[in-house]
Amino acid sequence: MDPRPEPDGLLAPAARALWTIEALAWSGPATVAAFAILPSVLDGDGIVGVLGDVLPFLVLLGALVAVLVVPTLRWRRWRWRLDDDELDLRRGAFTEIRTIVPVARIQHVDVKRTFFAQIVGVAAVVVHTAAGTTEIPALQDGDAALVRDRLAGLIRKPDEL
Amino acid sequence: MSSEPHRLHVAAAIDEAVRALADVAVPLLIGLVAGGTRSSFSAILFGLLGVGAAAAIGITRWRATTYRISDRALHFRSGVFSPDETVVPLDRVQAVDTIAGPIQRLFGVSGLQVQTPGAGEHAEVMLSALSDAQARELRAALGHPDQEEQAAHRRRRLTMAGLLVTALTAPQLGVVLPVVGGVFGLLQNGLAGESETLARSVDTVHEVVLIALALLGAAWALSFLGAVVAFSGFEIQRDDERLRIRRGLLQRRAVSVPVARVDGAQIVESALRRPFGLVTLRLEVTSLGGRETVERTLFPLLPRRDVEPFLATFLPELSGPLALQQRPPERARRRYVMRPVLAALAVSAILIGIVPAAWPAAPVLVALAVALGLDAFAAAGLRLDPDDRRVVLRARHRAARITLVARRRRLQQLGVSRTILQRRADLATVSVTVARGTRLAVRHVDPPLVDRFLVVLDPRA
Numbered sequence: 001m002d003p004r005p006e007p008d009g010l011l012a013p014a015a016r017a018l019w020t021i022e023a024l025a026w027s028g029p030a031t032v033a034a035f036a037i038l039p040s041v042l043d044g045d046g047i048v049g050v051l052g053d054v055l056p057f058l059v060l061l062g063a064l065v066a067v068l069v070v071p072t073l074r075w076r077r078w079r080w081r082l083d084d085d086e087l088d089l090r091r092g093a094f095t096e097i098r099t100i101v102p103v104a105r106i107q108h109v110d111v112k113r114t115f116f117a118q119i120v121g122v123a124a125v126v127v128h129t130a131a132g133t134t135e136i137p138a139l140q141d142g143d144a145a146l147v148r149d150r151l152a153g154l155i156r157k158p159d160e161l
Numbered sequence: 162m163s164s165e166p167h168r169l170h171v172a173a174a175i176d177e178a179v180r181a182l183a184d185v186a187v188p189l190l191i192g193l194v195a196g197g198t199r200s201s202f203s204a205i206l207f208g209l210l211g212v213g214a215a216a217a218i219g220i221t222r223w224r225a226t227t228y229r230i231s232d233r234a235l236h237f238r239s240g241v242f243s244p245d246e247t248v249v250p251l252d253r254v255q256a257v258d259t260i261a262g263p264i265q266r267l268f269g270v271s272g273l274q275v276q277t278p279g280a281g282e283h284a285e286v287m288l289s290a291l292s293d294a295q296a297r298e299l300r301a302a303l304g305h306p307d308q309e310e311q312a313a314h315r316r317r318r319l320t321m322a323g324l325l326v327t328a329l330t331a332p333q334l335g336v337v338l339p340v341v342g343g344v345f346g347l348l349q350n351g352l353a354g355e356s357e358t359l360a361r362s363v364d365t366v367h368e369v370v371l372i373a374l375a376l377l378g379a380a381w382a383l384s385f386l387g388a389v390v391a392f393s394g395f396e397i398q399r400d401d402e403r404l405r406i407r408r409g410l411l412q413r414r415a416v417s418v419p420v421a422r423v424d425g426a427q428i429v430e431s432a433l434r435r436p437f438g439l440v441t442l443r444l445e446v447t448s449l450g451g452r453e454t455v456e457r458t459l460f461p462l463l464p465r466r467d468v469e470p471f472l473a474t475f476l477p478e479l480s481g482p483l484a485l486q487q488r489p490p491e492r493a494r495r496r497y498v499m500r501p502v503l504a505a506l507a508v509s510a511i512l513i514g515i516v517p518a519a520w521p522a523a524p525v526l527v528a529l530a531v532a533l534g535l536d537a538f539a540a541a542g543l544r545l546d547p548d549d550r551r552v553v554l555r556a557r558h559r560a561a562r563i564t565l566v567a568r569r570r571r572l573q574q575l576g577v578s579r580t581i582l583q584r585r586a587d588l589a590t591v592s593v594t595v596a597r598g599t600r601l602a603v604r605h606v607d608p609p610l611v612d613r614f615l616v617v618l619d620p621r622a
Contacts, residue, residue, distance in 0.1 A: 102620035131573035
């Protein structure tokens with residue numbers, strides 16, 4: 001159907017580990033806090049008391065989804081492709097988004113390694129254009145450097161800003 | 162031009178002092194008021210202290226500010242305690258704007274604003290006061306000579322009547338919405354506790370309506386004045402390679418944009434102007450993209466039928482037919498209608514929950530939503546012609562109908578997205594992004610059109 005090639009590159013498998021760690025980092029404390037605080041704050045008879053008992057479990061459920069389900073789903077849906085003329089990205093489990101950035105519009109490229117990303121050995125490639133930034137969130141360290149060097153070699157048109 | 166550092170004209174010291182004074186105006190006023198209650202002597206002392214401090218700040222800042230041209234770059238140094246040196250390579254200068262505020266005009270000097278492609282607060286270097294000779298010399302060194310005297314082939318001014326209509330139709334949804342929000346708040350406060358007696362609440366309703374009208378009137382007057390100040394004497398001129406735009410009542414602003422850097426133009430038909438067949442043209446160019454929409458105005462008010470001739474005169478690079486060739490399929494119509502209707506139902510539910518007597522508003526809101534949805538459907542479409550160097554997209558965006566004409570080779574980004582519901586219906590939303598992130602999306606198009614979109618706009622093509 002589509003006359004163009006769909007992007008087919010996968011993110012680093014370690015992206016799942018990275019997102020799991022990141023999700024744990026906020027959802028763990030959030031869940032503990034919910035169980036510690038909510039029942040005593042929302043204390044009383046009737047609907048308020050019930051809310052106080054139920055809400056922490058809803059938070060726990062959300063945290064479990066964020067930690068166990070979302071990273072795999074996200075990783076399975078992510079595709080990217082880079083050639084001499086464009087960067088083509090496709091992602092999104094519920095709303096599928098495809099973004100094409102012409103290489104001629106790219107102003108500069110960063111490789112970003114957060115603390116957690118360093119632990120699992122991945123890096124994000126961040127592409128800056130006048131219209132904003134676009135990123136490939138997790139590639140193997142070496143692949144990220146390759147992509148960055150390739151893009152850096154392609155964007156040599158200073159007058160085309 | 163020599164490479165030794167130059168100071169700005171001494172009027173810059175006064176400009177800085179006035180700025181400093183403006184910064185301390187509020188504490189100063191408080192001081193004056195507080196002092197005034199004790200004795201007029203201490204009030205005067207406070208005032209003198211403030212003015213003296215501002216003058217000292219102004220002079221110190223002026224002495225610390227220098228510029229020089231060397232190594233094919235503009236070096237701009239400013240700051241008293243931690244001097245910053247900004248270096249702008251000459252070939253990175255995107256535009257040089259002249260600024261003539263009240264202080265500059267008082268001293269017969271002008272300010273220059275040097276635009277660079279960078280983003281954020283370092284996107285420009287502001288030289289607040291230069292003598293005519295200095296300004297000419299610097300402009301020449303920057304490669305942006307002032308061609309004021311050159312004959313303009315093409316020029317158009319906003320007439321007085323045009324200015325008046327522009328100002329009258331200036332209020333945007335952004336101004337009106339907070340007012341409506343405020344009225345909602347009033348309704349809630351006024352009626353929640355007092356709906357016991359009907360007479361009482363009718364009174365309150367009257368009051369609320371009056372207050373709402375007063376607020377609307379005030380907002381309208383403000384935006385009227387704002388538009389008059391911004392667009393007085395609006396004039397556009399096309400030289401060989403540049404568009405020059407001048408405008409402003411209190412402060413004359415002159416912007417010069419190289420045509421080669423123009424990515425596109427927006428034809429904006431706001432809710433208030435569209436019924437009269439009037440449009441506003443906005444420029445899409447990277448060097449102006451981050452600024453507010455007023456600054457990107459290509460022309461404030463134009464009859465719709467004049468748009469194509471206007472572009473043919475001032476931006477032939479973007480001229481050509483604007484008629485849409487590709488549209489969303491018929492089956493997308495109800496999707497366009499569904500969203501505003503659901504929003505209207507939600508608003509109605511909330512409204513009736515607060516004020517049960519307001520139930521007649523519900524059918525009105527729903528009817529309005531249907532009309533808006535149908536209008537959005539009628540507005541949506543593209544012009545994707547493989548032989549055209551442009552692409553045209555049209556869609557309703559925030560109550561305005563927007564037509565984006567963009568150079569195909571200068572698109573920043575293409576987008577195709579599908580929500581779960583769209584995937585089930587085999588529809589998609591296509592979008593293009595230009596300049597500093599202006600994005601226009603056409604919703605609910607067919608897969609063949611998506612393919613055409615991706616093929617015609619392919620960067621490799």
